[in-house]
Amino acid sequence: MEITSGLNDSQYRVYLDKITKSVRDLRSTDIDSHLFVHQMVSISKLLSSLHRKLDKPYPGIDKNAQDPSYFIAAYFDTANIGKAILVYRIVRSLARIILLFDRFYETGNDEYSILAKQVRESLTEFLKAENSVHHLIYSMDYWLKQFSAFWEFEQITKHRIIDNSTFSFSEIRHFNLSKSSDASLVYSKVLDAMLPTFNENVSLILHYNQALLDIQDDWEDIENDIQADMPNIFVMAAVNYVPYDKIKESSPEMIRKVVLSRTNSSEGTLGKLVREINELSKDVPVPNSFRFLQSLSSRYADTMRRTIFTPNF
Numbered sequence: 001m002e003i004t005s006g007l008n009d010s011q012y013r014v015y016l017d018k019i020t021k022s023v024r025d026l027r028s029t030d031i032d033s034h035l036f037v038h039q040m041v042s043i044s045k046l047l048s049s050l051h052r053k054l055d056k057p058y059p060g061i062d063k064n065a066q067d068p069s070y071f072i073a074a075y076f077d078t079a080n081i082g083k084a085i086l087v088y089r090i091v092r093s094l095a096r097i098i099l100l101f102d103r104f105y106e107t108g109n110d111e112y113s114i115l116a117k118q119v120r121e122s123l124t125e126f127l128k129a130e131n132s133v134h135h136l137i138y139s140m141d142y143w144l145k146q147f148s149a150f151w152e153f154e155q156i157t158k159h160r161i162i163d164n165s166t167f168s169f170s171e172i173r174h175f176n177l178s179k180s181s182d183a184s185l186v187y188s189k190v191l192d193a194m195l196p197t198f199n200e201n202v203s204l205i206l207h208y209n210q211a212l213l214d215i216q217d218d219w220e221d222i223e224n225d226i227q228a229d230m231p232n233i234f235v236m237a238a239v240n241y242v243p244y245d246k247i248k249e250s251s252p253e254m255i256r257k258v259v260l261s262r263t264n265s266s267e268g269t270l271g272k273l274v275r276e277i278n279e280l281s282k283d284v285p286v287p288n289s290f291r292f293l294q295s296l297s298s299r300y301a302d303t304m305r306r307t308i309f310t311p312n313f
Contacts, residue, residue: 012050016081019046023075023084033299036292044068047088061099064217066092069209069293070187073202077195077289086130087194091187093123094140098147098182105151106230120144136193143186150178157231164243167236169269176211176233176273183210197287205293208281212300215274219308222256234259237269271309274301 022043026036044066051066070091075084100116103109120140127137157175160167167175188203218225218232225232226248238247238259250258263270281297 015046015049016085019043019050019085020081022046023072023081026072027076027079033295033302036295037299040068040072043072047071047085050085051089051092061096061103064095064099067095067213069206069296070191073191073290073293074195076292077191077197077287083194086133087190089126090123090133090136090190093119093126094144094186094190095182097123097144098186101148102151105154106228133194136190139189139193143189147182147185150181153178154231157236158229161231161235161239161244162229164239164245166240169272172233172236172269173273173276175231175236176214177207180207180210180214183207197289199287201284201286202290202293204284205281205286205290205297208277208284209293209297209300211277212274212297212304215270216300216304216308219304222259223252226255226259233270233273234263237263240269274304274309277301 022039026039026043047068048062048066068088071084071088074087075081078084096119097116100112100119104112104116123140124137127133127140153175184203184207188198188206191198191202215233218234222232222234224230226235229248235244235247242258247255247258278297278301281294284294286294
């Protein structure tokens with residue numbers, strides 16, 4: 001599983017020039033968070049052209065593995081486009097590995113596990129060819145092993161939901177932050193190994209941002225997660241009012257209505273969780289190069305206020 005693009009030199013140079021211009025403009029311009037996120041999306045699309053697609057159309061894997069935050073952080077901290085591209089390729093490959101194993105643990109389909117191992121082997125070969133990051137070959141195994149404990153925790157939570165257990169705010173918060181800990185345990189370690197002013201506070205902000213994005217993903221995936229009996233924090237909040245077996249028995253067009261009728265209030269469990277994570281992110285001091293990550297925290301929280309908790313937020 002190659003992690004290079006497959007573009008010829010001329011094509012690669014065109015994309016690289018576009019990416020370089022876009023990220024330089026982003027770094028040199030004082031723009032609001034809405035425009036910043038919009039520009040991030042454009043950069044993400046350009047970056048994906050520099051990374052060969054997965055051989056098979058696995059829904060959602062590549063889409064969810066192309067967060068440009070780590071690329072932008074690397075460029076803002078070093079002003080080195082080559083180093084930023086290297087960070088992007090490593091982080092995207094690690095994200096693919098985790099997402100593929102995540103799908104394997106959800107479905108039991110060995111194809112996901114096999115492809116995850118192929119991506120991992122390809123990343124190892126890629127790192128061997130990059131003299132400056134040889135040590136990441138050995139670190140990578142440690143990072144991935146640390147996060148792998150989450151999948152056992154997820155299965156335990158799944159069985160508790162099926163058994164009609166209820167969940168406190170602390171349990172829901174803990175599950176969300178555990179699910180998003182790949183940001184701090186895996187991806188941010190690449191920045192730690194390669195960037196001059198990175199510190200653990202930056203890792204904390206990246207973790208909070210991933211937690212907010214995971215809340216958004218759970219909101220979008222309610223029906224699919226219930227169909228597969230997979231943990232979803234909106235469902236975990238709703239089962240305090242409606243037993244899971246009753247939610248499960250609801251018609252497809254009613255499932256979301258049943259769940260959200262109990263969870264989409266700004267004063268409810270998830271509204272409180274979004275506020276708490278956003279406030280925690282604001283209070284963490286970080287070097288100037290990484291302050292944009294805190295703006296993203298507020299932007300992600302504001303998006304959820306409008307799309308999930310309106311009109312009560």
